[in-house]
Amino acid sequence: MLKLFYRRFTLAICLVAVASALTFALIALAPGNAANFLAERAAGPKATHELVQKIERDLGLNDPLYIRFGHWVGDVSEGRLGESLRTGHPISDEFAQRLPTTIRLLLGGGVIAFFMPLVIGVAGALSNGGVLDRSLRVLAIVGASAPNFFVGALLVLLFSVKLHWLPAFGTSGLLSWMMPWVTVGLFPTCVLSRVVRVTLQELMARPFATTGFAKGYGRAGVLIYEALPNLAVPFLTTFGAQFALMIIGAIVVESVFAWQGIGAFFIDSIRFRDFPAMQAILMTFVVFFVFVNLLVDMVCMLIDPRIRRSQFESA
Incomplete structure (x- = not known):
């Protein structure tokens, strides 16, 4: 078992290493010059070509790409993410301020995305082609088709503008988290x-x-005692992928509700061509x-x- 964990962990480290090299190359080859931006911020319209060249030398922007990547990996391994070109502050400080907001957003949305699908799926399976089953199917398709920014805007219009039940933005209390949690958790739900x-329908066949029905269980009993335990692996696998992708939805949700999390930091970094911050945030993702x-x-x-057995056989 430990050998399997070690293999998976090693593979994860390799994936992170390859992804870090690709993202660093994409950021480095992106249009724009960080030295020009810093020179304009320091000297305004009077920025000279000599000043730009000096900044390029100081930042090592004239070095080959592989040398710059090696320096960046060394800094990250020591916990240094660099400084934001936009604010001039260490990126690690920005992360320390913003990361708790994004974590709470993902955890709240993750709780919704974990429990609500089980309730909806089991309710549909119990109905089994009835009105409730068909209605839930339509609602799921509509919800999966609606983009996050549209859902967030509708929730603000209804619960903040019309009903005045929930605050439209900010993180002042539990009520202010409700709409963002629903917005980020709706698609994975x-x-x-x-x-x-669909999995329950397949498991019921x-x-x-059939043995459960022979024991005298009704449809509800077979679903709960026989089908649900066999649902665990496909459900957890899909949930893991959807929960990981929620970090992308957090970018939109934080912008809609005016939150200062990692997603909003990423949008600001793109807008101001803050390449070190973009690199750090992409690697976090x-x-x-x-x-x-x-x-x-x-x-x-x-x-x-069965998964452990198949892994041992393929080793």
Whole structure:
């Protein structure tokens, strides 16, 4: 078992290394020159070509790409993410201020995306082609098709402008988190609810479901005692992928609700061509995505011996 974990962890480290090299190359080859931006900020319209060249030498922008990447990896390994070109502050300080907001957003949306699909999927399976099942299917398709910014705007219009129940922006209390949590969690909830419903329908045709009916269980009993335990692995696998992708939705949600999280920091970095901050944030996204899926893989191996057996056979 430990050998399997070690193999998965090593693969995750390799994926992060490759992704870091690709993202660094993409940022370095992007249009624009950070030296020009810094020179204009320091001297305004009077910035000279000599000043730009001096900044390029000081930042090492004239060095080959692989040398710059090596310096960046060395700094990151020591916990130094560089300074923001936009604010002049260390990027690690910006992360320390903004990361708790994004974490709370993802955790709240993740709780919704974990439990609501199970409720919706089981309710649809119990209805089994009835009015409730068809209605939930339509709602799931509509919810999965609606972009985050549109959902957020509708929620603000309804609950803030019309009903005055919830604040439209800010992080002043629990009520201010409700609409952002729903907004970021709606898409994965709808996707996962369809996964749960379709998987349960397939599981109800398995021999163990027939055995459950033979034991005297009704449809609800077979769903709960026989089908749901076998749903764990496909549900957790899909949930892990959807939860990791919620970091992308957080960029939009934080902009809609005027939050100062990592997503809003990323938008500001793109707008002002803050290349060091863009690189640090992109790597944060990559690490988050890779290690969330790594954690889900390990949990699935723990709860399902068939996965461990297949991994040993393929080794």
